[in-house]
Amino acid sequence: MCNWMSGCLARNGRRNGMHNFGDEIGQRVAVLGFRCDPLWRTGAGLEVFNPRYFGYDLDFVPIETLTERLA
Secondary structure, eight states: OOOOEEEEETTTSSSBBSSSSSOTTTEEEEEEEEOOOOGGGGGHHHHHHGGGGGSSSOOOOOHHHHHHOOO
16 A cells, blocks of 8 residues: 555556556556655644545655665
8 A cells, every 4th residue: 555645656668647547456557756845744734634634544654764665
């Protein structure tokens, strides 16, 4: 599960983005992620816009922290 504030999902081998409809199990995709505006990382920003706001039992993890784990 990936939940992000600023990201993009694209089909591999193509230059167009994907929507949350028309996707198929087994599709190869590329995920692009970007840091959000610093405003969203403040206490007030995270209070109104975070994974738990959308019903996920997850804490916010900055994308740069996630990418450090991959390096």
